[in-house]
Amino acid sequence: MEWRRDGEAEWLEARLPPATAAFSTRRGGVSDGPVESLNLGVFTEDDPRRVVENRRRLAGHLGLDPARIVIGHQVHGAELAEHLGPQRPPPFREPGSPIPDVDGHVTSSRGLAALVFVADCLPVALCGPRGVAMLHCGWRGLSAGIVERGAAAVEATDAAIGPGIGRCCYEVGDEVLSAFAPLGDEVAAGRRLDLGAVARLLLESAGVERIEVAGCCTSCEAGRFFSHRRDGGRTGRQAGLVWIEAADRGEE
Numbered sequence: 001m002e003w004r005r006d007g008e009a010e011w012l013e014a015r016l017p018p019a020t021a022a023f024s025t026r027r028g029g030v031s032d033g034p035v036e037s038l039n040l041g042v043f044t045e046d047d048p049r050r051v052v053e054n055r056r057r058l059a060g061h062l063g064l065d066p067a068r069i070v071i072g073h074q075v076h077g078a079e080l081a082e083h084l085g086p087q088r089p090p091p092f093r094e095p096g097s098p099i100p101d102v103d104g105h106v107t108s109s110r111g112l113a114a115l116v117f118v119a120d121c122l123p124v125a126l127c128g129p130r131g132v133a134m135l136h137c138g139w140r141g142l143s144a145g146i147v148e149r150g151a152a153a154v155e156a157t158d159a160a161i162g163p164g165i166g167r168c169c170y171e172v173g174d175e176v177l178s179a180f181a182p183l184g185d186e187v188a189a190g191r192r193l194d195l196g197a198v199a200r201l202l203l204e205s206a207g208v209e210r211i212e213v214a215g216c217c218t219s220c221e222a223g224r225f226f227s228h229r230r231d232g233g234r235t236g237r238q239a240g241l242v243w244i245e246a247a248d249r250g251e252e
Helices: 047-061 138-146 148-152 172-179 195-205
Strands: 002-006 010-017 019-024 081-083 104-107 113-118 122-128 131-135 160-162 210-213 238-244
Touching: 010 122, 010 160, 019 122, 019 160, 047 210, 081 148, 104 113, 104 148, 104 210, 113 122, 113 131, 122 148, 122 195, 122 238, 131 138, 131 148, 131 238, 138 148, 138 172, 138 195, 148 195, 160 195
Parallel strands: 081 104, 160 210
Antiparallel strands: 002 010, 010 019, 019 238, 104 131, 113 238, 122 131, 122 160
């Protein structure tokens, strides 16, 4: 992965040929207060008009059409939505439009970007012969099989694990530790869980051949990332996106 910058905005970018994955930060937007500055989430302490502007800016930095970015209402599950074309009306550009209750998106349509919102959970991008997938991976989704479902949906060969809370900052209870005990000692140190290691091991088990890992802790880097745990829930949302480049921006 490489850091990319455009003015004040910065994001991590990974190449998953023929796809691109991007992981945004909190920098380069118009919001202020606890959601400063590139907050992408409407269910936060923010003015929806600022969220729309932030979303427009992010799409512009990435060369994407905001109307061709698909999203869902994330419920910490393992359900996926398959997208053959843009959502209408486009909820990323027009908040309040209907969206499905899903934590992952799959598409093989060129120029259509799949997005998940995060603020400690892992955004995981997948690419394979059957398209691309973007997954919202908290511990519940990981334990419910979202990685396995996403990998199978696109026959994934490549993956990129974006920024999320690190083991350094993620203390959990017995319920969470027991959910991943079969993965071995590598995923936890005492009561601290390594979500990135969990995701990587699950991807490997699903047959994914090439895996990139951001290795950034959203809780540690307050100036760069939103963190639900660090900020006691009063925070914004960054995002993970993946798309197959379109030969023609007007392609549907």
